[in-house]
Amino acid sequence: MPFKVDEIREISNKYEIPLIEDAAEALGSTYKGQSCGTFGDFAILSFNGNKIITTSGGGALVCKSTSHKEKAIFLSTQARDAAPHYQHSEIGYNYRLSNICAGIGRGQMEVLDERVRLRRGMHDFYTELFQNKEGVDVFSEASAEFHSNHWLSCILINSKKAGFSSEELRLALEAENIESRPLWKPMHKQPVFQDAPYYGRKIAEELFDNGLCLPSGSNLEDAEKERIMSVVTQFL
């Protein structure tokens, strides 16, 4: 889902904070007709195995100038000085995408539009499935300016209004061997960061407690969708 690009850009300009766009999931999404991954001073796209298109692993860095591009390539290819031997005046990394993965990625770009169409179809499927159910919101675009690839279809459940919790629905699906998952556990709730300071309100926690990611793959067959529909309908 595209972020509130104009509002974030305004803050970034006002305080002179570079805008780094995490568009890992957002390839094929647009805001006011412009592609996600092109708004930041830098942006990243993920081609991990679970993304809308994949190179099995890896991703891309998008930037706005040749000098930034050259610096990123330098740092991601071990920061070698211009010398016949291996010499390093800066610390570099081995973050390059292999040529084999890049080749797969170029082929995958050709199926992007079709994948977006299918993922958006999954969103429509859940919108229809839950349309008459009070207390269940399917994450949707805020206005016509936002165009989401709907890589993942998620719902938010108000258990008081709905009469059930996200965990109860998750367990009902699991009992039929249909995988769903809570939304992401916030960083400050991760055991590894339990001693770290935390700033903020409870929004991320509420999303984690009440949200559910539903089967969203672009390869779901009609029979699989019918099974999801039947299990959810029975549960409701």
Ligand SMILES: Cc1ncc(COP(=O)(O)O)c(C=O)c1O
């Ligand atoms: C929003 C977001 N940022 C970053 C990442 C990390 O991407 P990668 O798995 O390619 O390192 C992911 C992927 O899971 C993601 O969904």
